[in-house]
Amino acid sequence: MSLLAKRTQQIDSSGIRRVFELARTMKDPINLSIGQPDFDVPNAVKSAAIGAIENGNNSYTPTNGIVPLREQLIADEKAFTGRDYSLEQMLVTSGVSGGLFLSLLALVDEGDEVIIPDPYFVMYKHLVNLNGGTPVYLDTYEDGFSINADKLAALITPKTKILLLNSPGNPTGRIFSTTELQAIANVCDKHGVLIITDEIYREFAYAPMQSIAQFTDNCLLLGGYSKSFGMTGWRLGYAAGPKEIIEAMAMLQQYSFVCAPSVAQYAALACPQTDMSLQLSDYAIKRDVMFDALSSHFEVGAADGAFYLFAKVPEGHTGSSFTELAIKNNVLIIPGNVFSERDTHFRVCYTVPNEKLLAGAKILCSLTG
Numbered sequence: 001m002s003l004l005a006k007r008t009q010q011i012d013s014s015g016i017r018r019v020f021e022l023a024r025t026m027k028d029p030i031n032l033s034i035g036q037p038d039f040d041v042p043n044a045v046k047s048a049a050i051g052a053i054e055n056g057n058n059s060y061t062p063t064n065g066i067v068p069l070r071e072q073l074i075a076d077e078k079a080f081t082g083r084d085y086s087l088e089q090m091l092v093t094s095g096v097s098g099g100l101f102l103s104l105l106a107l108v109d110e111g112d113e114v115i116i117p118d119p120y121f122v123m124y125k126h127l128v129n130l131n132g133g134t135p136v137y138l139d140t141y142e143d144g145f146s147i148n149a150d151k152l153a154a155l156i157t158p159k160t161k162i163l164l165l166n167s168p169g170n171p172t173g174r175i176f177s178t179t180e181l182q183a184i185a186n187v188c189d190k191h192g193v194l195i196i197t198d199e200i201y202r203e204f205a206y207a208p209m210q211s212i213a214q215f216t217d218n219c220l221l222l223g224g225y226s227k228s229f230g231m232t233g234w235r236l237g238y239a240a241g242p243k244e245i246i247e248a249m250a251m252l253q254q255y256s257f258v259c260a261p262s263v264a265q266y267a268a269l270a271c272p273q274t275d276m277s278l279q280l281s282d283y284a285i286k287r288d289v290m291f292d293a294l295s296s297h298f299e300v301g302a303a304d305g306a307f308y309l310f311a312k313v314p315e316g317h318t319g320s321s322f323t324e325l326a327i328k329n330n331v332l333i334i335p336g337n338v339f340s341e342r343d344t345h346f347r348v349c350y351t352v353p354n355e356k357l358l359a360g361a362k363i364l365c366s367l368t369g
Contacts, residue, residue, distance in 0.1 A: 010129040026330065030360040031352065033332040035170065035308070036232045038351045039279045045229055045270045052266035061262045063254045064246075065092025065238070069265050072272060073238050077221070080202070081213045085240045091250050092265060094257045096200045096237040099222040099249075100127055102256070103196055103239060104162075106248040108133040112161040117147055119310065119340040121170045121198065128164075136160070137341050145174040145301050145310070149183035156191045163193050165212060168201040168305025171339045171347040173287075175207050175304035185216040194245075195219045200237070201306035203228035203276070206284045209305060213240075220245055225271045228280065234264040283307055283350075286357060290350040293361035297368045301345075309348045310336065314368040319343040325367055331360045 041049075052058075064070065070090040077083055093099040100123060108114065110132035116124050118137040125135040136155055140147060152163070165184070167176045176184070188195050197212050200223055213219045224237035237260075239249060253259070291303050299312040313322040319336035323346055326333050336345030348364075350357055 007130055011126040026327075026332070029327075029330050029332050030356055030363070031332045032348045032350070032357075032360050033334050034351065035349050036351065037227060037230045037279070037283075037307070038353075039230050041230045041234075042274045042276070044274045045231070045267050048270035049234075049263050049267035052263045057262055057266045059262060061092075061259045061265055063259050064090070064250050065260060066262075066265050069268055070238075072269060073240070076272070077213075077240055081211045081221075083213055083240075086243070088243050089240055089246050091239045091246050091253070092260045093222075093224075093237045093239055093249075093253065094260045095226060095235040096198060096222045096224050097123060098235070098253075098257055098260070099237050099239040100124075100196075100198070102249040102252050103220055103222070103245070104128060104131045104133070105252050106245060107162060107194065111159060113157060113159040114162045114164060115152065115155055115160060115193070116164050117166075118342070119145070119169075119171055119336065119345070120164070121166055122338055124164050124166075133161075134159070139341075141342065141344075145169070145172040146180055147176065147184055149180075149187050152184065153187045153191070156187070156193060160191065160193050163188055163195050164198070165195055166198040167212075168199075168205060168209065169308075170201065170306055171308050171334070171336070171345075172301050172310045173303040173306050173308045174301070175205060175209050176212070178208075178210055181210060181212045182215050185212055185218075189216055189218055193218075197221050199223045200227055203280055204283055204307055205305040206287060207304040217242070225268055228276055229271055229274070230279075231264065231268075234261060234267070236260055236264040236268055286350045286354065289354055290348060290357050290361060293358055294348070294364065297365040307349055307351050309350065310339075310345050311348065312345050319346050322346055322367070326364060329363050329367065331363050333364070 070087050074085050104127050108131040112133045113136045114128045114133045115136045117140050128135045213221045220241035222239050226232045287303050301310040323335040334347040337343035
């Protein structure tokens with residue numbers, strides 16, 4: 001008899017992690033696989049973290065997070081979405097991944113259906129499976145990675161509980177328009193389906209960006225500073241939404257994560273006073289550089305936001321086989337089947353210096369013929 005719980009068989013090792021491990025064995029690869037910014041945490045935020053340590057803010061915090069940070073996040077959301085969240089509706093989490101884990105743990109019972117637009121962030125389907133839910137995939141390939149409201153409605157059954165939304169999206173870079181968001185909200189409101197919206201890439205928006213929280217109360221919003229301030233390793237995110245859900249997530253956090261890292265919470269108080277416009281505008285340039293370099297040889301999806309391009313592989317290849325070919329030529333990319341039920345695309349992350357981007361794009365384009 002195996003000592004491992006059956007739930008461990010519901011998930012497998014992330015394909016992204018496998019590429020990361022491979023990267024360590026290669027000599028100076030052109031690494032277009034790592035989904036994190038290449039800029040460092042700004043000095044003001046570092047100083048705030050050091051000050052927090054030196055001032056003794058190293059203990060557990062309240063499970064929901066320190067009040068000044070929750071108040072700051074409430075102000076952020078008021079400015080962006082217009083929503084007036086209360087302190088009881090705001091929870092500081094150990095990254096957006098922690099927020100996803102807690103929300104699905106709090107909401108999903110055995111057999112509940114969770115609609116996941118495909119392509120999707122790698123964690124979504126595995127966390128649904130881990131919690132006993134049933135992933136239901138909404139194919140968006142034929143709609144330019146947008147969500148067709150009629151197709152969404154057709155997937156809803158009496159077992160449907162949640163729609164997982166990600167805008168700007170990983171891996172596609174897609175931002176949903178106001179019209180799309182309103183249509184999605186109308187469908188979910190009509191059928192009583194909760195929307196969990198993952199907006200960690202909100203600041204990396206090269207097209208108009210709105211939150212679906214602006215159009216419905218039936219929404220749990222997940223966000224954070226980790227991408228826009230280069231703080232990915234600090235594990236800090238937040239969840240905002242209906243009080244009943246936030247209270248349940250806080251209870252579960254008390255018996256799992258306990259609280260988000262204390263030093264990161266205090267350091268994040270310096271984020272609103274720190275100007276990141278230069279770094280963020282630089283990523284818009286990187287997006288243009290890579291899109292222009294690849295689009296002559298590949299069919300590249302929408303690049304509205306985040307820092308990813310999702311490109312269709314050339315004829316005769318799967319996403320996996322083309323990725324293997326790219327790796328043999330010293331370019332690290334991620335096969336599309338890591339993010340999808342299809343294996344027809346690959347993901348490029350443009351968080352490296354421009355000269356590396358162009359060198360990588362040149363090699364990838366040379367592999368199409």
